[in-house]
Amino acid sequence: xxxxxxxxxxxxxxxxxxxxxxxxxxxxxxxxxxxxxxxxxxxxxxxxxxxxxxxxxxxxxxxxxxxxxxxxxxxxxxxxxxxxxxxxxxxxxxxxxxxxxxxxxxxxxxxxxxxxxxxxxxxxxxxxxxxxxxxxxxxxxxxxxxxxxxxxxxxxxxxxxxxxxxxxxxxxxxxxxxxxxxxxxxxxxxxxxxxxxxxxxxxxxxxxxxxxxxxxxxxxxxxxxxxxxxxxxxxxx
Amino acid sequence: xxxxxxxxxxxxxxxxxxxxxxxxxxxxxxxxxxxxxxxxxxxxxxxxxxxxxxxxxxxxxxxxxxxxxxxxxxxxxxxxxxxxxxxxxxxxxxxxxxxxxxxxxxxxxxxxxxxxxxxxxxxxxxxxxxxxxxxxxxxxxxxxxxxxxxxxxxxxxxxxxxxxxxxxxxxxxxxxxxxxxxxxxxxxxxxxxxxxxxxxxxxxxxxxxxxxxxxxxxxxxxxxxxxxxxxxxxxxx
Numbered sequence: 001x002x003x004x005x006x007x008x009x010x011x012x013x014x015x016x017x018x019x020x021x022x023x024x025x026x027x028x029x030x031x032x033x034x035x036x037x038x039x040x041x042x043x044x045x046x047x048x049x050x051x052x053x054x055x056x057x058x059x060x061x062x063x064x065x066x067x068x069x070x071x072x073x074x075x076x077x078x079x080x081x082x083x084x085x086x087x088x089x090x091x092x093x094x095x096x097x098x099x100x101x102x103x104x105x106x107x108x109x110x111x112x113x114x115x116x117x118x119x120x121x122x123x124x125x126x127x128x129x130x131x132x133x134x135x136x137x138x139x140x141x142x143x144x145x146x147x148x149x150x151x152x153x154x155x156x157x158x159x160x161x162x163x164x165x166x167x168x169x170x171x172x173x174x175x176x177x178x179x180x181x182x183x184x185x186x187x188x189x190x191x192x193x194x195x196x197x198x199x200x201x202x203x204x205x206x207x208x209x210x211x212x213x214x215x216x217x218x219x220x221x222x223x224x225x226x227x228x229x230x231x232x233x234x235x236x237x
Numbered sequence: 238x239x240x241x242x243x244x245x246x247x248x249x250x251x252x253x254x255x256x257x258x259x260x261x262x263x264x265x266x267x268x269x270x271x272x273x274x275x276x277x278x279x280x281x282x283x284x285x286x287x288x289x290x291x292x293x294x295x296x297x298x299x300x301x302x303x304x305x306x307x308x309x310x311x312x313x314x315x316x317x318x319x320x321x322x323x324x325x326x327x328x329x330x331x332x333x334x335x336x337x338x339x340x341x342x343x344x345x346x347x348x349x350x351x352x353x354x355x356x357x358x359x360x361x362x363x364x365x366x367x368x369x370x371x372x373x374x375x376x377x378x379x380x381x382x383x384x385x386x387x388x389x390x391x392x393x394x395x396x397x398x399x400x401x402x403x404x405x406x407x408x409x410x411x412x413x414x415x416x417x418x419x420x421x422x423x424x425x426x427x428x429x430x431x432x433x434x435x436x437x438x439x440x441x442x443x444x445x446x447x448x449x450x451x452x453x454x455x456x457x458x459x460x461x462x463x464x465x466x467x468x469x470x471x472x473x474x
Contacts, residue, residue, distance in 0.1 A: 057331045059366030063300035070307060071327050074320040083316030086323055090308050094294045128365040129296030132388050146401075149386075151369050164383075 004234045005118060005192070006167045009148075011176030012124040012131065014198040015223070016111070017138055018102045023065065026092055030069050033085050038076040047072045059151060061127025066093035097130065101138045106224030113227045115143035122147045123161075123174070125181060153181035155188055162189070175226065187216035194226065195219045241471045242355060242429070243404045246385075248413030249361040249368065251435040252460070253348070254375055255339045260302065263329055267306050270322050275313045284309045296388060298364025303330035334367065338375045343461030350464045352380035359384045360398075360411070362418060390415075392422035399426070412463065424453035431463065432456045 013019035027047060031040035038046070051068045058064030069089050073081045114120060120143055124131050128149045135141050150157050162172055169191040176182025177198040186193040195217055220226060250256035264284060268277035275283070288305045295301025306326050310318045351357060357380055361368050365386045372378050387394050399409055406428040413419025414435040423430040432454055457463060 054331075057334045058300055061300075061366075063295055063298075063304060064366075066304060067300060067327055067330060070323060074324045074327075077320060079320030079324070081320050081323075083311040083314060083318050086307060086318075087311045087316070090304055090311075093304060094291075097294045128386055129298075129301075129388050149365055151366055 003118060004171070004230070005173045006171040007121055007165070008114060008118045008173045008175065008230075009121040009123045010111075010174075011178065011182045012122055012135070013126065014177045015104070015175065015182070015196060016107050016122075016140065017104060017134065020198065021102075022096055022099055026065070026069070026096060029092055030072070030089065033088060034073060034076055034081075037078075037080070043072065043076060046076055050075070059127070060125055061130050062093055062096045063127060063130075066090065066096075069093075097133065101134050103138060103140075104223060106222055107140075110223050110226055111140055111143045114230070118230075120144050123153065124149055125151070125153055153178075153185065155185035158185050158189055158191070162191070173230075175223075183217050193217040194229070196221075196223055196226075240355060241408070241467070242410045243408040244358055244402070245351060245355045245410045245412065245467075246358040246360045247348075248411075248415065248419045249359055249371070250363065252341070252412065252414045252419070252433060253344050253359075253377065254341060254371065257435065258339075259333055259336055263302070263306070263333060266329055267309070267326065270325060271310055271313055271318075274315070274317070280309065280313060283313055287312070296364070297362055298367050299330055299333045300364060300367075303327065303333075306330075334370065338371050340375060340377075341460060343459055344377075347460050347463055348377055348380045351467070355467075357381050360390065361386055362388070362390055390418035390422065392425055395422050395426055395428070399428070410467075412460075420454050430454040431466070433458075433460055433463075 010016060027044055028040075030047065031043040034043045047068060050072045051065065054064060054068050054071070058067055066089060069092070070086060073085060073089060111120070122135065122140075122144045124147075126149065131149045132147070135144075135147060141147075148161070158174070162169060169189050172186075172191040173194065174182055174186040174191065175194045175196060177196055179195060183193040183195045193216070197219070218229070220229060247253060264281055265277075267284065268280040271280045284305060287309045288302065291301060291305050291308070295304055303326060306329070307323060310322060310326060348357070359372065359377075359381045361384075363386065368386045369384070372381075372384060378384075385398070395411075399406060406426050409423075409428040410431065411419055411423040411428065412431045412433060414433055416432060420430040420432045430453070434456065455466070457466060
């Protein structure tokens with residue numbers, strides 16, 4: 001048995017640990033805070049619009065999200081929001097920064113197993129400070145030889161990563177929950193990708209190695225299936 | 238003549254471009270905004286304390302600074318600050334994010350010159366999104382083979398960088414304005430460092446290569462002196 005991959009890279013947010021739930025809980029708190037001014041659903045809609053408008057200024061991550069929450073509070077209250085509410089939003093951002101990291105099911109067993117036979121890299125989008133803090137709290141750091149925090153996961157980013165480390169695309173595997181960031185650019189480069197959707201609403205029970213060749217990537221129901229799938233691959237299907 | 242260094246790394250903020258001025262201008266604007274509540278000097282002192290207290294939550298960078306400005310505004314106004322002032326602080330953060338990058342004197346000539354003969358890396362602390370945006374606006378990106386944005390510049394970080402790239406400490410040179418981040422950890426590793434203070438209040442007119450061995454690093458008055466110093470080194474002093 002020879003290793004099929006020189007490098008296996010994994011996404012972090014919503015692939016290794018829960019992330020989206022942290023943001024949706026914060027949204028609910030903001031909606032509660034702004035209930036005197038506007039209906040909760042509309043607060044969430046306003047927040048989303050503000051976030052999208054601010055992406056070019058602030059990028060991804062908790063701090064940019066907090067500034068968008070504050071801007072939303074000023075907007076939906078017509079400037080009448082009080083200092084105490086603003087401070088509560090700042091405090092909410094601090095809580096988010098320090099929130100415990102909840103690993104997804106199977107991650108705790110799967111990552112050490114993969115690390116024993118392969119070189120692992122974490123590739124994550126977002127705020128460097130946030131992501132490093134989360135990795136430290138996750139206790140997964142020792143299993144990753146490299147950690148890469150990037151502004152966006154583009155085809156160009158993956159291409160430079162492979163060129164810079166001298167790895168052939170067909171010897172690279174990326175694993176993540178986002179088709180746009182983790183899968184499609186990787187497949188376009190001729191490298192391999194495994195899609196593990198977050199909050200799966202449907203399930204492929206069986207994945208065959210042949211699917212790989214048809215779509216350029218395969219989909220697994222959960223990360224617990226990853227070691228066996230890689231092992232089957234390396235034993236020739 | 239042989240190259241003395243396999244890698245020359247440079248700090249960015251206040252080494253390649255002005256940074257501190259952007260923050261001090263923002264501080265002044267905040268002091269103006271909060272003048273109805275507190276004297277300007279005290280606002281600046283409160284802001285600094287808030288920033289230091291928030292470092293563990295937010296790290297370095299404009300977004301964390303903005304959240305600290307907002308927290309300071311709530312605090313010094315006793316919660317009476319208005320939505321309009323809060324929005325002005327958020328807008329100030331957006332202005333900072335988009336502010337033009339002002340290169341320090343000589344940088345525009347020196348960096349292409351160094352890049353012609355050496356492999357250059359940018360190593361900067363702070364927010365990934367901020368730093369990548371500034372590098373793009375600086376038009377210096379093509380001269381750097383690698384860009385590393387880190388949470389803190391520690392001895393451990395430099396050690397992992399050298400080990401990871403297989404570079405001997407004595408073949409590595411770091412250039413920057415901060416003794417704490419750019420010089421001391423590098424010297425402790427047995428690598429070379431050149432200190433170029435920002436807003437120099439005094440000047441060494443002549444630097445001899447012998448100084449190198451005494452202190453473990455040398456100090457140059459401005460970055461314009463860097464190519465000649467390196468050339469002298471490579472010609473044996």
